C-alpha cells in the first residue's frame with residue numbers, strides 16, 4: 322500500500338467514525354477476572370480451609386502432641402486432619418483456625434522414622450498412589466484452554482482490524498468490508514501539473530479524465546470507454562501519483578486500495594472486500610477505483626506458487642471476484658478501474674482480456690528532459706541558489722525515476738538545512754546525489770599506502786575514460802570510501818543510451834581495466850581491489866561475443882542466454898562444447914587486447930596519471946572539470962559522436978560507476 326505521497330490529498334474514511342460497539346469483550350474479561358478473584362478469596366476465608374504448615378517443627382510437633390488424627394499422603398505431600406484446630410502462624414489471630422492442614426515432606430526426611438512415629442501415635446495413614454493422570458476437569462482446561470484462548474484472541478484481533486481500517490461501521494458484519502481509502506473529489510489535490518516527465522502516459526489518460534468529467538457526451542454516441550486501465554512501469558515512475566492525478570483532474574471520488582490488502586488470512590474475505598469496494602464505487606459514480614500493486618493477486622494462476630499470506634485459494638477467489646465485478650458492470654456506470662503493477666508480464670491473462678484491463682499504459686522511466694521537468698516540479702517550493710542548474714543534474718542522473726529525483730531534492734534540502742544554508746546550493750545537490758547513488762560515505766582510518774594505491778586505481782579508470790574514444794565522459798573521481806568500495810569513478814553519457822555500439826563497449830572494458838592496469842604499471846603487483854571491475858568487464862565481453870554477435874569468430878549467432886533466462890537458450894538445444902570453448906577464447910582475446918592497449922596507453926600517459934593522483938590525494942573528490950584539469954587532458958577530446966550501430970531493443974544500461 323502506498324501512503325498518500327507528499328501528505329497531499331488527505332484521506333477520509335468512507336463513513337464518519339462511529340464509537341466502536343465491540344467493547345463487550347473488555348467487559349467480559351473484567352467480569353471474569355473479578356469472579357476468579359472472589360472465588361479464590363472465598364476459598365481462603367471458608368471456615369476450616371486447609372492451612373499450610375511446615376513439616377518441622379509444626380507438623381512433627383502436632384504428631385507428638387497427639388493432635389493429628391489422619392494423614393493422606395501421596396509421594397511427598399501430606400494432607401490431614403487434626404483433633405483440635407490450630408492457627409498458622411501460631412500467634413496470628415487474623416487467620417482462621419482449622420483442623421485441616423497440608424504439608425510437604427522433604428525428600429531427605431527418613432520415611433521409615435516418620436512411619437513408625439505416626440504408627441506409634443496412632444495416626445490413621447491413607448497412602449495414595451501418585452495421581453495417574455489429570456482429572457476430567459483438568460484435562461478439559463489444559464486441553465482446550467489454550468485453543469480457546471487463541472481463538473478468542475484471533476477473533477478479537479480480526480474484529481479490530483476489520484473495524485480499525487477505515488472501512489466504516491464496526492461490529493461483526495464489517496469483517497468483509499473493503500478497507501479502501503476513499504478520497505473525495507475536493508480533497509484530491511494531485512493534478513497533472515504534479516506529474517512530469519511521463520507525458521505519453523499522461524496523454525493517454527486525458528481521455529479518461531474527459532470521460533469522467535462529462536460521460537454523457539460519450540454515452541450519447543454509444544462509445545464504450547475502457548473499463549480497466551493498467552498502468553505498468555518500474556517502481557517509482559509515478560503510477561500511483563498518476564492515478565491520483567486522474568481523479569484530481571476529473572474531480573471524482575477515488576477509491577484506492579492495494580491488492581495485497583484484499584488478501585487476508587481467512588479465505589473469502591478478499592472476495593467480499595472486492596464486492597464491497599465495487600458496490601461503494603458504483604454508488605458514488607462517476608468514480609475511480611484504483612487497485613495498486615495488482616500483481617499481488619493478479620499473478621498468473623499457472624505460474625505463481627502458493628504465497629505466504631493467504632495462500633492460493635484466497636488469491637484466486639479474490640481475483641475471480643474482481644473479474645466478475647468488472648464483467649458485471651453496466652457499461653454506462655461511469656466507474657473506471659485503474660490498476661498498477663511493476664510486473665505486467667506475470668499478470669493472469671484473464672485480467673487483460675477485453676472488458677477488463679484492456680487498456681495498457683506504460684509508464685516509462687523519464688528521459689533527460691523528463692528528469693529535468695520532474696526536478697522542477699519537486700523544487701517548486703524549495704529555494705534554490707542561482708548557480709543551481711537542474712539541467713545538469715538531470716544529465717548526470719540517467720536511470721533515475723521520479724521517486725529517486727523527489728528523494729534527491731529532499732536529501733539536498735536536508736543537507737542544506739544541516740549546513741545552515743538559506744538556499745539549496747549546487748554542492749548540496751551534488752552531495753545528495755553522491756549519497757544516493759554511491760551509498761553513504763563511511764568514515765574509516767585508511768593507511769597512507771592504501772590511499773595512494775586507491776588513488777592510482779581510480780585515476781587509472783579516469784585517465785582511460787578520458788583517453789579512450791567512445792568512453793563516457795568522466796563525471797567524478799573520488800577516493801572517499803563508500804560502502805564496499807574504497808573509491809569510485811563515475812562516468813555518464815551526455816544523453817541516455819539505449820544502444821551500445823561496439824566501440825563504446827570496448828571502451829568500457831578498457832576503462833574498467835584501467836584501475837588494475839594503473840596498479841600494475843605503478844606498483845608492479847596486484848591487489849584484490851579489482852574484483853568487481855573484472856566481473857563487470859568479463860560480463861560485457863561475454864555478452865559481446867555470445868549475445869550481440871560482435872565477435873567475428875562466432876558471428877551473429879546467439880550462443881548465450883540473456884540475463885535471467887536460465888542456463889539454456891530458449892528453443893535451442895545446448896550449444897556444443899566446441900562453441901563454448903570458442904566463446905571463452907574470444908572473450909579472452911577481447912580482454913587481453915584491451916589489457917595490452919590500456920597498459921601501453923597508461924605507461925605513455927604516466928605524467929597525466931601522476932598529476933591526477935596528486936590532485937586526488939589532495940582533494941579526495943574531483944568533479945568533471947577539476948579531474949580533466951588535474952590530469953591535463955582536454956574534455957571531449959576522446960568522446961567522439963556516438964553512433965548506434967543498430968536500432969532495436971534497448972540493452973540494459975551498464976552500471977555507470979566503476980570502483
Ligand code: ADP
Pocket residue numbers: 323326327515516517518519554555556557558559560561562563661695698722723724725727
Ligand atoms: P509508483 O507508484 O510508480 O511506484 P509513485 O507514484 O508512488 O511511484 O511515486 C512516488 C513519488 O515519487 C511520488 O509521490 C512523487 O513525489 C514522485 N514521483 C514519481 N514519479 C513522478 C513524476 N513522473 N513526476 C513527479 N513526481 C514523481
Ligand code: MG
Pocket residue numbers: 323560561562613661
Ligand atoms: Mg505505487
Ligand code: ZN
Pocket residue numbers: 778782836837850851854979980
Ligand atoms: Zn576499480
